[in-house]
Amino acid sequence: MASLLRRASHNFVRSLTQRKVSSNSVPLLLSPTQVSDLAKSSTPVSILDATWFMPGSPRNARNEYLAKHLPGAQFLDLDEVASPHELGLKHMMPEERVFASACEKLGIEPSSHVVIYDAHGVFSSPRALFMFRSFGHEKSSIINGGLPRWVDEGLPVDNQPPTDPGPTVYPSPAFNKGAIRSYDQVVSNSSLDPAIDPTAELVLDARARGRYLGTDPEPRPGLSSGHIPNSLSLPFNLFLQKHNAKDGSEYTTFLPQAELRQTLHNSVGADRAEQIIKGEKYVVTSCGSGMTAGVLWLGLKLLGVDNVSLYDESWTGYAMRSTSKINKSL
Incomplete structure (x- = not known):
């Protein structure tokens, strides 16, 4: 009981000290138009398709990504960028180096603005955003409405195999x-x-x-x-x-x-x-x-x-x- 009370007190104080910082952080949600404008700016942007389907679904997230994705987007497999679990559970929070190595393969640098979307609109992209924010990558957002809204607003999509973004250096971050x-x-x-x-x-x-x-x-x-x-x-x-x-x-x-x-x-x-x-x-x-x-x-x-x-x-x-x-x- 005492440990729970101490933990709650510590977390409450920490949240108060961070509240001012978080109010000035990168937006959690972006519209398709905002993302399109961001991609045309000088800001380094990494776009990720983090689509995931329930077990037993006939749909395959990676195949759908290859058939249609945002220009320049890479595919983030949440089951692959994960830690092994004693019960065989999927998409558990990865270790620090696993996360950093995934970022390097995806062409992400610590300064990159990571923009995440999924094929549902909003479903699995928040989990991916949770992962990035938990590792301290504050320059991260999701597309509110995902790929379907992007398409519905008439923005371009790509069906060509993704280009290799080239390796980057992403030091192992501290996990919250x-x-x-x-x-x-x-x-x-x-x-x-x-x-x-x-x-x-x-x-x-x-x-x-x-x-x-x-x-x-x-x-x-x-x-x-x-x-x-x-x-x-x-x-x-x-x-x-x-x-x-x-x-x-x-x-x-x-x-x-x-x-x-x-x-x-x-x-x-x-x-x-x-x-x-x-x-x-x-x-x-x-x-x-x-x-x-x-x-x-x-x-x-x-x-x-x-x-x-x-x-x-x-x-x-x-x-x-x-x-x-x-x-x-x-």
Whole structure:
């Protein structure tokens, strides 16, 4: 208990000291037009396609990238730029040198403005942005609306094999260890009631409501649905809005800030939402495998929330362990 209290106090103080710096940081979201203008400027820009599809999907992210991508874009495989895991989990946060080596292969330098997109609109790109920001690469953003919005706004795409960006030098960065939570930390925190214990971190679950309640199955065969004790449901799609493209397809973007705030109020209650926004309550985002937890992380960042981490293993790692307590009711 004492260690949790010290950690919460340390994180709160750290967030206060960083708040002024973060307010002047590179935008988290960019429109396609802003990215097009940025690419024409003298600023060194590295564009990454970070598309990822759920297990069992017939779609292949790398093949789709090769068929259609932004001019000059490289493909970032989030399952490849990752650390091995004892349970075989994918896209876990990479070690410092793994991240740096990936940047060097992708032609990224520490001074590069990294612009990330995906083929959904907003889905996997926030997870990639979370990775870059956690390694201190503040010059990083996502395209709000991704590849579909880029195409819908009439901007050019490329279907030629990508050119080799040439090697760069990217020193191993320092990783912000407070950015992620481990299984042991989540289990310890799950015994604390956030309604009465000020040291409790609030876990927000980005999965669909039925999976959280245990009434719908998980997409991964053999894995129980349900939720971590004392966690709250906030499906990631509630932070997003759908758009109809000219070709009849759909894509997503983030809600405007006021609507993000109202969604948070509706999901966790007005008082608790304001505690989160003011930095008085620490938040941990979770999902099925650590991917769409990035959407909640980014949505909270857009609201100015500094005190937010991500449970890297998320529900897959939690539910795979026989010792985990699983709730199936509110």
